[in-house]
Amino acid sequence: MITFNPNTTFAIVKNWKDHIRNYAAIQRAAVFVVTLAVIYIFVPEQGLFKYEYQLNQPWKHDKLLAPFEFGILKSEAEIQKEKESIIASQPLVFSYKSENTDEVLAKFGQSVHARLPDTIHICDSAMIAISEIMANQLSKGLLARNELGDVNLKPFDKVLIEFNGELRTSENDLLPKINTIISAVDSGLAFEADSLCKSILYQAAVESVKPNTHYNDSLTKRLTDLAINDIITIVGKVDRGTAIIDRGEMVNAEKFAALESLRKEYGNRVISETGIQWSIVGEMGLIIILIGLLILFVYLNENRLFNDPRPLTLTLSLVGVAFIVSSLSFKSDVLSIYVIPLGITPLLLRMFYDIKVSLFTHFISTLIIALFITNPLEFIVIQMSALSFATLYQAASTRRSRMLTTALIVFISYSVIYSLVSLAQNGNWSAIDTGIFGWIAINALLCMLVFPLIYLVEKVFGYTSETTLLELSESSQPLLKELAIKAPGTFQHSLQVANLCEKVAGTIGGNATLLRTAAMYHDVGKMSDPQFFIENQLPDNNPHDDLEPTESAQIIVNHVKKGIDLCLNANLPMDIIQFIQTHHGTSTVRFFLKKAQENAKSQGLTVDESLFSYPGPTPKTKEQAILMMADSVEAASRTLKKYDKDSINQLVDGLVDYQRNEGQFEDAPITFQDISAAKRALKLALHGIFHQRISYD
Secondary structure (H helix, E strand, O other): OEEEOOOOOEEEOOOHHHHOOOHHHHHHHHHHHHHHHHHHHHOOOOOOOOOOOOOOOEOOOOOEEOOOOEEEEOOHHHHHHHHHHHHHHOOEEEEEOHHHHHHHHHHHHHHHHHHOOOOOOOOHHHHHHHHHHHHHHHOOOOEOHHHHOOOOOOOOOEEEEEEOOEEEEEEHHHOOOHHHHHHHHHHHOOOOOOHHHHHHHHHHHHHHOOOOEEEOHHHHHHHHHHHHHOOOOEEEEEOOOOEEEOOOOEOOHHHHHHHHHHHHHHHHHHHHHHOOOHHHHHHHHHHHHHHHHHHHHHHHHOHHHHHOHHHHHHHHHHHHHHHHHHHHHHOOOOOOHHHOOOOHHHHHHHOOOOHHHHHHHHHHHHHHHHOOOOOHHHHHHHHHHHHHHHHHHHHHOOOHHHHHHHHHHHHHHHHHHHHHHHHHHHOOHHHOOOHHHHHHHHHHHHHOOHHHHHHHHHHHHOOOOHHHHHHHOOOOOHHHHHHHHHOHHHHHHHHHHHHHHHHHHHHHOOOHHHHHHHHHHOOHHHHOOHHHOHHHOOOOOOHHHHOOHHHHHHHHHHHHHHHHHHHHHOOOOHHHHHHHHHOOOOOEOHHHHHHHHHHHHHHOOOOOHHHHEOOOOOOOOHHHHHHHHHHHHHHHHOOOOOOOHHHHHHHHHHHHHHHHHOOOOOOOOOOHHHHHHHHHHHHHHHHHHOOOOOOOO
């Protein structure tokens, strides 16, 4: 965390991380261990199977003999079909409640007596007869059909009725319904002579009848689960030593089932025979080597990234998440591996790092996942080819507006390469599984999640993506618009510095997008007092003529602090603000320092050079060093009287060598070779800007 005091000096406030020696190394080691632990947890149970095979493809290996006796398992699709059949055919279970029958009969009697005076008993015998009819009907079970929701019982559907713990089977059509009970009551009253009794008993029955047998969902599910658990998963047996398949034989459905059963049983058998999970040891050993290669690649190719613990944290996190999501397809015959949006890893990393890092990370992630795929070669070819196309396309333009095009590139790349691989393997177009294209379409749409994920990574890891940098570098940004209005000369200077930075980055390496954006903002602090900076001054109108050298120097130096304040208020990323801090390093304002020294010498005084020095720090990255060189060279080039080859070469050599001799590049990972190449690039760029023009006078 960096704070600024009123005297424009910079103070570094240390947090708890600064007090831990090798904090970055500890964090990298922790991330490495956590990634391995996560992968270990989600590794498939069966061990690695050394044979590669595909349905309806010839067997490419030697004759395979069964290493042990094992059962041929039904496929997941077959088991799922049986489950669906059991669920569809399972009779619904209803529970008969005798207390509900007693309640109906009691209510019937109460309703009858409520309609007749207590002294009249002429209907008693008929009431007893109707009660017996109702009791007989209700004893069969009157179903509460309104509790079934969308379930529509057909006439001949079987139902189970629980009577005191005993299940009885019946057909729906044979069970009484409310209208059949009322019809039975009406028939029983046909011979009743007294019309008053007949009417009262009928009305009382209509009011009283209600279901006494209710749907028992828990018991229905329990019986269904018991039936599913009784599914026989083994359809055959292979004895030890039996030939399963020979080289050149076609892997038909029968042999494919035997091979799948052997693969699933293989890991468990190895464990049971040796007592040690050697397959897990081998798998994790391979994974450790692959992740170690990824770390080594980052170290050798992006040393700046390796010294910062965040890149490996993000990279290994994405590798771990990709494996977790892919493990879902390992355990399912329903989900295809091609629905997993593995493209998010390279596409997201490309937003923050060099394309080499993004593609190599995807390569390692693909290899780790391929260890557990039935057809690893096909998987690697399709994943690497298809997503390399998409990542290379995204590298050409990281704008969010092209996310739909990126998704389309993912879909087209996957589809074309999958079709070609299938054609090469099968020799005909009809063998292509068209259902895969649906999974690929879902994959392509899911890859669009990379764009909202950019914001998450920026917030969590404190990064600035190339997409955000491109947007910030546009001249329509509020701070840059204000700079163009208040200090047009500085704005033009910033544009020229941005162009020079891009040319140098193209020569010695570096993030050109970051450099261009930083160059556009590096001098925004000059907006406060634009007239004090030469690029904004009119001829013969220099306000420094009326100031003491110390005052002039403080105005010049303070543009760094003011620029930082403006960018902080505008919520610009710290990546940009760090360029503002370092683009002058700890150098001095030499013109005013020399002027002050001449004045002091005539008076016999000494000059405090700290008043003429920028607060720093010096550049810490190659990009910051490039900006320092480009800024000083561009500004000084405006003062040249002659724009010939010699004067430009002397200017560049003198300024850059002075900065190097002053130790401005000591903290930056930039070599003497890089500095020499940077000088050549700057000279070439300036020659192009100030080339001799033909006079048309």
